């Protein structure tokens with residue numbers, strides 16, 4: 001499987017603050033994602049999941065360590081290297097509302113990245129309709145403003161925009177945590193299906209192991225800036241050795257899985 005590695009980090013470290021405020025948020029994190037494979041990252045609040053995701057998204061420069069895409073090292077100081085990378089690796093943010101401007105129509109929002117990468121055809125309306133179709137929304141949404149959509153519909157629009165550049169990886173930071181469980185499940189299943197159809201990889205960060213397992217082939221468990229365990233989703237409940245990991249499988253989480 002080695003030649004099939006799409007995205008890989010080696011010994012990523014991240015440090016915030018100085019002196020007494022110094023915090024080592026990542027302490028040498030190495031992860032691998034194979035082509036078409038989806039991985040999950042779980043861990044307690046503050047363990048560094050979002051930091052890792054922001055670095056993987058090319059939005060933040062690590063203190064040391066590397067990110068490689070298809071064997072090429074991402075140069076965080078090169079705008080060209082970052083731009084090429086952003087074409088292939090797209091991020092979906094935690095709170096969809098915060099990524100929308102209140103006066104921007106859904107069409108304008110959907111087409112932003114196509115416009116910035118020069119991929120717009122005409123006024124782009126047909127492309128926008130096609131993007132909405134992927135997330136099972138119709139063209140009546142195009143001229144609406146964000147407040148005229150529900151949280152679940154907004155989340156679908158965010159995902160549709162991430163698909164616009166046909167990326168190879170989508171990074172998700174708990175994208176559906178603000179939604180009710182049925183809406184959450186529908187969106188996750190849709191995402192999984194899109195990822196499968198396109199042989200696209202998902203890197204999914206969350207607190208809830210049942211949600212992470214639903215989306216991922218493999219799961220990395222993070223504790224205070226380190227990966228402490230790496231497990232296959234299917235056998236995770238049996239294979240987990242670390243007591244820390246087991247915290248994520250209490251009875252109440254099982255209930256969440258089976259109530260779906």
Ligand SMILES: Nc1ncnc2c1ncn2[C@@H]1O[C@H](COP(=O)(O)OP(=O)(O)OP(=O)(O)O)[C@@H](O)[C@H]1O
Nearest residue numbers: 016017023025043044045046047048049050051052
């Ligand atoms: N820009 C920053 N400046 C200073 N400290 C930061 C910064 N970003 C994150 N941190 C700190 O780094 C640590 C890791 O934060 P991070 O957001 O990556 O954790 P997380 O696992 O994603 O948490 P959560 O699950 O609550 O979102 C935390 O202690 C956080 O306070």
